[in-house]
Amino acid sequence: MIHLENIRITFNAGTILENKALRNVSLTVSEGQFLTIIGSNGAGKSTLLSAVSGETPISEGSVEIDGVDVSNWPVHKRARFAARVFQNPLAGTCATLSIEENMALACKRGKSRGWHLALSSKRRNFFQDRIAILGLGLEDRLGDSIGLLSGGQRQAVSLVMATLADSHILLLDEHTAALDPRMAAFILELTNTVVKEFSLTVMMVTHSMKDALASGDRTIMLHQGKIIFDVAGEERDCLDVPHLLEMFSRVRDEELADDSLLLG
């Protein structure tokens, strides 16, 4: 479970560049929920995710994961709760290490790393089993440097890597945005498979309203650092992209109306 309480993040506070990325956002993602997050550029989607992962320090509020207050924890300590897949396929893997070494790194996520050999035959078999579900033939190329793989393949491996350690939270930061449409569809499908198989709790940021509605069981939309709507269940099942757009423009109109009142 992820619980955000009154999160406020301000970049360059007190300067002319002050940017309120998140304004008093409260959000609870319950166990096993697959939340998709949409919003326009600069709405605070990625900032929301990095408030959970710890990459962006929060100015106010608190972050709780599985009942533990992690507000002041550094990124590497929070890693034991949540796996992440980044937008940039190069960011989630280490190019100079082989596929199996990357997987060995990931299977120790959030655990202490000791003197044990990183690659044993037992681990290799385990990696082979896990990577085989991709159907990319990578199980026979475990020793290859991961830098030789394409962006899409690396993203697919990142997803598998996210499931190797036994945490059950997955943070996806526009993880299909840098891929071509076919690969993006493959990765999204893979995401759904993996999430179901390991019953993960997911926060997925995406640019695509279609993807946001097609995957997961709850959707929120951010605008200017606030959650402007939050749908789940039947209400969400009836939504389609035009509806979403309409809701979005309605919210913006209201906001404009507020402003005009203020200014008028």
Added chain:
Amino acid sequence: MSLFAFLGTLEIGLIYGLVALGVYLTFRILDFPDLTVDGSFPMGGAVAATAIVAGINPWLATILATLAGSCCGLITAFLAVRCGILHLLASILTMIAAFSINIRIMGRPNMALLGEPTIFTPFESLGFNQLHVHLGIVFLLVLLSAVFIIRLLSSDFGLGLRATGVNDRMVAAQGGNIGFYTYFGLALSNGFVGFAGALFAQSNSFADVTSGVGTIVVGLAAVILGQTLLSSSKIWVSVVAVIVGSILYRLAVAFALSSGMFGMQASDLNLITAVLVAIALVIPKMKAKLRVKSLRF
């Protein structure tokens, strides 16, 4: 080159192989350009010499020297990680400070070890040839160090260390503490360099604060030379390559100086080193260019 000179060169090459291992750890593995070695090498010599003259067992003195080297690394890591000083600058600060500290340790700029016991003396008194003893012991110590590094870098912890220099964001996302890896890596690297300094001082029977000048370039030359000749993504190949690079570098220098064919003298050593490093750095780029050209036509 006489056999005597050849064996002597081999010994120096092996000792500097330890320096090369240290430089490999920082430059290649951690991607942390660390000039601390120019200070930790003479510090290893200074600590070992002072301890031996004070009557401490030479092996214990060598361990103390290794620890002193590690401390230099920790200070650089502290300046870089905790104080946020630029890597290169942090290491230069430690290097400069170490110069003064080394003179304080010895109480003077240099110290002779003639007639004092060293880690070599027990074997020399058995009647073996001095040069053979030196070479044998140094070889064994370098071998042990290399095995240790290879084993470390193949462990779970070592994998984190290796990834830190390439993609620190990913390491953090996998729960690795970048700061700790940097402290550990620099301490280990400079520990090796301090160890090398202690062996160098005992082998030559003197310790000198100026012996550290250019250590980093020599180490770098060995790493680049070795990895240019033996390039592989396998860790054990890289580690062996680095040590072989150090020996080859020493042989090349000795050859250039002894043959006298270019009218070289000992003081030209730094120039030769710089030229060697520059050439070794350019070769991979030339190779890549040639490959592109051959693909085009």
